[in-house]
Amino acid sequence: METKKVWLVTGASKGLGLSLVKKLLAAGYSVAATSRNVQSLITAIGEPSATFLPLAVNLTDNNDVQSAVAECLTHFGQLDIVVNNAGYGQIGTLEELSDTEARENFDVNVFGVLNIIRNVMPHLRQQKKGHIFNISSIGGYHGGFPGWAIYLSTKFAVAGLTESLAAEIKEFGVHATVVYPGYFRTDFLSKDSVCRPEHPIDAYTAARKAEQVHIDDINHQQPNDPDKAADVLIAISKEANPPVHLFLGKDAYELVQDKQSILNKDVEQWKNYTFSTAY
Template identity: 70%
Template sequence: METTKVWFVTGASKGLGLALIKKLLEKNYRVAATTRNVQALISEIGEASEIFLPLEVSLTDDENVKSAIAKTVGHFGQLDVVVNNAGYGQIGTLEELSDKEARANFDINVFGTLNVIRNAMPYLREQRSGHIFNISSIGGYAGNFPGWGIYCSTKFAVAGLTEALAEEIKDFGVKATVVYPGYFRTDFLSKESARTPENSIPEYEAARNSEQAHLDEINGNQPNDPGKGAEALIAMSEEQNPPVHFLLGSGTDEFLNNKIKTITGDAEKWSDLTFSTVI
């Protein structure tokens, strides 16, 4: 069945974003796709057409984002599904990373997402329908990865703001889902994509081991297929009552269960102190 839904996808020139727009176009959805280098996207997909609109966007520039969404609505006449997928992995311990490095990661992963939400919501609110997917990470649910604290904290922020967003927009008929992808076989962990600290501290042996494991061992051996991940997102977009939280990929259930076990165990162990505050 032909569909006329319009998707707006950020970070679309590679990885899960690129896999998603390819699947969407195969299924006759209309797609506006953003990237920092529009020529790379055009070389992968093609020029602008009735079903595809490539856009060069700086997500940290609110006016630029506002213009991109306006162009999308102008080109297709509507906006139905927003996917905040753009982001990058900043490696480094909390002590190692400079203020500049930490803020840069938040600027893209969190504030870039907020810019899109802020400028997409007037259209979705007016038409009283739509679905916003915010792509977090399993590292946005479990942060016990040494050397990934800043990245994980950006993804925790994405999860938190999505929970609030879902409550804020439900009366308008608009849905919000935070997606926690596990390890997908993309270039996210490649040395060209993941950023390492400008000034590392040798004493952080656990962080260096984690860094090397991700860059040299996990990279290229991830168990999940981005094409199948894209299929799952598309299927979820068609649900009448989608979840606010969506684990995506093999292995994510292990992180879920381990964290529940840890928090529950700590709560039980320290319950006497927890309830010692009652007057």
């Protein structure tokens, strides 16, 4: 029965999304996959078939998302697991990024996720089963990276909305998991997936250094394998009681420990002020 489940994966033409779709199809699952360009999906994965439905979708357009979900249900007759994977990185400090640059990153990384959730939930709620994976980032838990504030804030938003979503849909038998990947060896840091600020400010030396390290040194040298991440998502989808929070990669685990240490230190150091607000 497991091989008959239908998955919907956004941002499927490259990176983790592509690895996941290939793994799913090889394992006998049916998959609807989205990208901004349907030909990129066909080139990377193959022609449409009874088990593979490539869809060109503008995730920031709710009507477009609604049509894609309807097409998925018409083609397969069901939908069981949703993976909100699409997104891109916006580099730049809060001062130097324009309103347009910031809002566009939120439109794709957050409101695109919301559009998918809004349109798949009526079906999942009615069938009283299903699982939504929202791909955040370890940067959606630990924000201590200069020059990435807008991108990281989109991923913090994804984490927060998923945690609440899990509580909202639990009564319907539907699960939600926020996934925090560490550094995975994909094209995420390449020019097609990451945007630099249009008007950089030279004074931000720490941000520029972090930017160059990511693009020149970390890009294509990441320690984690996206194929193995895909294996984990498939395994978690089979769990009767899956986690709400899922961290992927030893580097992600280490950053969790670092963030918790920072939180614990601040909580204890300033707890007199914390307690001082009581009547």
